[in-house]
Amino acid sequence: MLRLLVLEGNSLAGRRRWAEVAGHTPSESYADVLRALAPEAVVDIATPADADAQLPQPIDAYQGIVIAGSALNIYQREPEALRQIELVRTIFAQGVPMFGSCWGLQLATVAAGGEVSLNPAGREVGFARK
Numbered sequence: 001m002l003r004l005l006v007l008e009g010n011s012l013a014g015r016r017r018w019a020e021v022a023g024h025t026p027s028e029s030y031a032d033v034l035r036a037l038a039p040e041a042v043v044d045i046a047t048p049a050d051a052d053a054q055l056p057q058p059i060d061a062y063q064g065i066v067i068a069g070s071a072l073n074i075y076q077r078e079p080e081a082l083r084q085i086e087l088v089r090t091i092f093a094q095g096v097p098m099f100g101s102c103w104g105l106q107l108a109t110v111a112a113g114g115e116v117s118l119n120p121a122g123r124e125v126g127f128a129r130k
Contacts, residue, residue, distance in 0.1 A: 003062050005064075010049060015047070070102075
């Protein structure tokens with residue numbers, strides 16, 4: 001059985017804002033897409049930004065992990081972000097395949113020993129066409 005884990009990057013306040021605006025959180029959206037692509041998969045969601053966060057299963061129970069977006073910025077070193085860095089280090093150490101875009105890339109960079117800082121030129125956004 002395919003078991004996947006979606007990690008919600010937002011704090012509780014951030015998740016509430018997303019739910020009010022969009023009707024669901026980023027992790028719920030990712031989980032829905034994964035379930036549509038792999039209907040036989042079990043897809044769990046965890047909220048590692050929370051101080052009392054627990055994973056539904058041990059990391060090595062998953063065949064893949066997805067990190068959903070976040071309104072946090074890794075360079076601000078908030079407790080909600082720092083908890084997630086440690087979790088990504090554990091994921092790397094256990095060798096479970098992980099996908100992250102945007103927030104997930106920030107986490108992966110710092111967890112691997114790199115640095116992320118505020119871009120003085122503003123946001124960088126990439127687009128692909130054709």
